[in-house]
Amino acid sequence: SVKDMKEIVALCKRRGFVFPASDIYGGLNGFWDYGPLGVELKNNLRDLWWKWMVTCPPVGPDGQPVDIVGIDSSIIQNPKTWEASGHVGGFSDPMVDCRETKLRYRADHLIAYMPKNGEGNGYAFMENEEEDVIAKRIKNLSGGKSIGNFEATPLVDLPVTAYATIVGPDTKTPGTLTEPKQFNLMFHTFVGATGGDDNKAYLRPETAQGIFLNFKNVLDSSRVRVPFGIAQVGKAFRNEVNPRNFIFRSREFEQMEMEWFCHPSEAKMWRDFWFAERQKFWTAIGLVSENVRMRDHDKDELSHYAKEGLGTADIEYRFPFTAPGFGELEGIAHRCNFDLTQHQKHSGVKMEYTDPMDPKNKFIPDVIEPAAGLTRGVLALLCEAYTPDPNRPSGVYLNLHPALAPKKAAILPLTAKDQHPVIATKLYMDIRNEFAVDLDIKQNIGKRYARQDEIGTPYCFTIDDQTVADQTVTVRERNTMSQERIGLDHVAEYLRKNIRS
Ligand code: ATP
The missing domain is CATH 3.30.930.10 (Bira Bifunctional Protein; Domain 2)
Structure with a gap:
């Protein structure tokens, strides 16, 4: 099944992977911040x-x-x-301008739908446009003609005379296209x-x-x-x-x-x-x-x-x-x-x-x-890595290779009292020199697991009352959500064994 790009972009923004550059000024087309x-x-x-x-x-x-x-x-x-x-x-790339809207397009990324009987307008669309969207737009623009009456051809393969009648891809405000010109790509x-x-x-x-x-x-x-x-x-x-x-x-x-x-x-x-x-x-x-x-x-x-x-x-x-x-x-x-x-x-x-x-x-x-x-x-x-999963609260996790995951592990004290944060902080200080780890103390544990799932952290170590009693922690594995207990003093070795690049 094809993953939903909108959801991937939304996760990237929500969790802090990628933001539009100059976001507070409305962004700048083609520029991104990490x-x-x-x-x-x-x-x-x-x-x-x-x-x-x-x-x-x-x-x-x-x-x-x-x-x-x-x-x-x-x-x-x-x-x-x-x-x-x-x-x-x-x-350089060949580009065409829309005479009316002044928008500019790469000619080799446009597909032209030319009437099979040679009569009337052809229409240009971006090459990655869905066919049912194109069919609908053609119907609207041509006063009811079906997509079957048109033949799709890369715009750059058409004779220049075809541009006299073609209608550009921004079909909200249709206009005609100029001839392709070479546009140098260097800044x-x-x-x-x-x-x-x-x-x-x-x-x-x-x-x-x-x-x-x-x-x-x-x-x-x-x-x-x-x-x-x-x-x-x-x-x-x-x-x-x-x-x-x-x-x-x-x-x-x-x-x-x-x-x-x-x-x-x-x-x-x-x-x-x-x-x-x-x-x-x-x-x-x-x-x-x-x-x-x-x-x-x-x-x-x-x-x-x-x-x-x-x-x-x-x-x-x-x-x-x-x-x-x-x-x-x-x-x-x-x-x-x-x-x-x-x-x-x-x-x-x-x-x-x-x-x-x-x-x-x-x-x-x-x-x-x-x-x-x-x-x-x-x-x-x-x-x-983006993996929708209805069986977990976040509804999704990132199945990143551990070598690539931004955080290799999260250390999560179950509560903010009773020694939990103290032990968690000590564990964090002990292993942070060797692994990129996240110490996350506040919020309920479900929300914290959800966050780690969404950022692709392979392992979560939870410190609870039993840790205080017997010096063991729970390890939760990202992909399976399975949990087991291991000794506090085995955490580093556990990560060393499981995170190899
Ligand atoms: P395209 O045909 O997609 O424009 P290209 O063939 O011109 O790419 P190269 O000059 O071979 O690309 O550049 C090598 C690699 O750099 C590409 O395989 C791609 O991963 C990356 N790259 C090129 N242009 C871009 C871009 N505008 N944005 C992000 N990555 C790019």
Whole structure:
């Protein structure tokens, strides 16, 4: 059954995972803030990715762990970066404006319903609109015609002349659409006190270029040798035409990217290796494999840098708003040697690698790039974890992998008197150094369990009169709600055993 996105968004706000940015001013379209629990979940995903990539990277085909180092590069770089990378010239989406409402849409996200007999208006809708909603709107707008009289076509595939008669997707106030224009997605700013084109700079639209810019620095300062990787996690900014689906497509977001540098003759082997590793990652941290799939890009979808190579595949997740279809979570691309070659051309700095075993062997490495969304990953994990359950007071719990749960355990004194809070506080002080734990003293116990269920805390330890008498506590397990008693002095060991990443 498809989960209700509205309920997931409501839980995120109610419990402090994600808030609209500038909420008190009515928000800002495409921007989000992460609350006390959201930041913990996001940091946990970031740290797990870092662990899988940098501190405990996978074992390669030769039986040895591969070599990956991390960096943290600047968000604003010399603007020549983005000329060399192709973003100034080509990082754009086709968009259309509604002449009457002035609203702007991504042309490739619109589906046009054109009359089969060629007579009268066609109507455009957002691609994720439900078919029965579309049918109703078409009926209203066309004075009673049924959806069966229309044929659905992606708007970008239509001849421009079709726009003369098309009615835009905001059907409350229908209007006609302009021809598609390319719209560059980079945000600009100015560096230094004087504005003007000479000082224009860009907020990075991807973290990858910061890695290519530092390829030489990393090679010259560390002991890595090809093949190796450089990883980075950080903010990226894209002035998306239609930010939507909660944090799935926002204008400020975070990426987790790794550029793997290898000899061109080994590109295929490493591409297959990273395809497999990256899928393993997402399923190991809790995405159910039925909801994850790998999809090869069609030829016409390939980015400029991937045209010549082995292609690109996406790891996709079945989000509630794409179901029964899938949406991109991570792209794994063979970037060939496009970026290093471009930076060599534009900067004049040689990007060649010299094989230390054979100094005559000089080459610009090929790149395999697994590029994942951190904030989009948080959304996939929240959607997967959200589990309606009529048998508990909260009606729902988050089935998060313990390694990702913002709190690993809650310590709950049954009452606010009789030694309960004293013992609870001591337990909390004893284990907080090792685990992220919540000490929650007030409110009735049912409400406190409900809160912990909704934030995905795997274990609750309750301190009651029996604890005072025999030094045991109740452990309540989130998913089964089963309870057992264990010794107070076994709590840390219990968590150590049950919470492994
Ligand atoms: P899309 O086709 O959805 O616009 P993309 O193919 O342009 O995405 P990439 O440039 O490959 O995306 O970026 C790598 C990853 O960064 C994506 O798989 C996604 O998880 C994340 N990402 C890209 N754009 C956004 C965005 N606007 N909001 C949130 N995450 C994003």
